[in-house]
Amino acid sequence: MNDSIQIIPFTNLALAFIPVAVVIAIIWKWQLDYKDAVYAICRMLAQLLLIGYVLTYIFASDSALLVSSVLTIMIAASSWIALRTLSVPRQALYLISFISITFGGGIILLLITQFILELQPWYMPNYVIPLAGMLFANAMNSVSLAGERIEAELNRGLSYEQARIIAFKASLIPITNSLFAVGLVSLPGMMTGQILSGVSPLIAVRYQIMVMCMLFGSSGVSSALFLTLIKNKLQSQSQLKQT
Template sequence: MPTISWLSLSWCALPVLMICGIYLYWQGKPSEILLSSARMTLQLIGVGYILVALFGNPSIWLTLVVLVVMISAASWIAIRPVRHHKGFLKPAFIALGLAVTLHLLITLKLVLDVDVWYEPRVMIPLAGMYFANTMNAISLAAERYHAELHEGKDEKQARLNAFHAAMIPQVNGLLAVGLVALPGMMTGQILSGVSPLIAVRYQIMIMTMILGTSGMGAAMMLWLLGRRYRNVSAAITEAKK
């Protein structure tokens, strides 16, 4: 696969500038796009150097530190739509941790049968994909759950509607794969010379695990939020007596 030079990579600024142009034309503020794009670039360059060091010197402790940083950042980002309300960060952290840990165990031990579970070259890319997708599912679930309750919906109905909303991207992805687009991991493997039939097996593994971790993470988040909602409601009812 051809190597991308830093000079050639600079052309990737064109899509960013085009989107900023749309913001400006419609009298919006492109600052969020510019800042997030700049942050993405710096974060990826930084993590690239970190991964080179980790891959060269595998360590269980360094891998665990990276995972803690990942889950902390994912939890904080997941509650962004409801960050102005209290009580969402802890459930997000727990939901992410349980869902991703379970599916990493299934992937590493049952599917891939790796000898060294903390091998950074395997663990970190998988954890990154699982955290990112679960984070999005949790974010959608939390936002919809809060909105449904605010509209006066019953808690059980709010929970179901929120879960359905959180799973829409995953279901759409399952339906579209192979027909609309080839997923990122599969595309990367094919570009690097791996047989499409081998790339397909890896992609099936990734997509089923992401489905599971996203669904479990959203369900766990909603269960924790529902328990908190019922406890608060009971306390308010008791105080009124």
């Protein structure tokens, strides 16, 4: 297979923003908040361009301390972002979110890198950072869905136990749908990237199986831990609203 990947010129890359512009135009025409979408696109562009340079430096540095610092920043940022849909102040729940994402994503990252891939050295940045990014982002989304749903169910008057079951189920919907669709409807990013770079599809499939298992695990563990630790705070808030 071809071992090189085609480089996209910036002029060609600009064409990818045509469908983006179409969607933003629809948002504006339907009198929705198009500024939020524009901000999100601009932020995505700036963050990805910046991280491209940062990762180039990190991959060349071969520093365990630097990789550990990047992982800490990832967890800190994802823990904060996960709480943005909740009415409870983020500061009140940040530690719970941080613990949930760290445990749910971190333990699985350790399993993947040290016992499945057996990385030497353990901090190989070109493996650890991309895998950590997938794990922590997935855990973040799961925690966010679980938090938003359990708050809504408690506000409807359900007991904590009932709300927790509904919220946990909701938090697993995206990754469960992905499990059903992978290989049939979609070829996920990691597998697609490996195939485009010349890796045999049979090898890429092994990596994708590993990725799907770790994403399902991080979703379930992180959201379950979050829903367990958040019990007292959400129940207190629900009681205050009723009085």
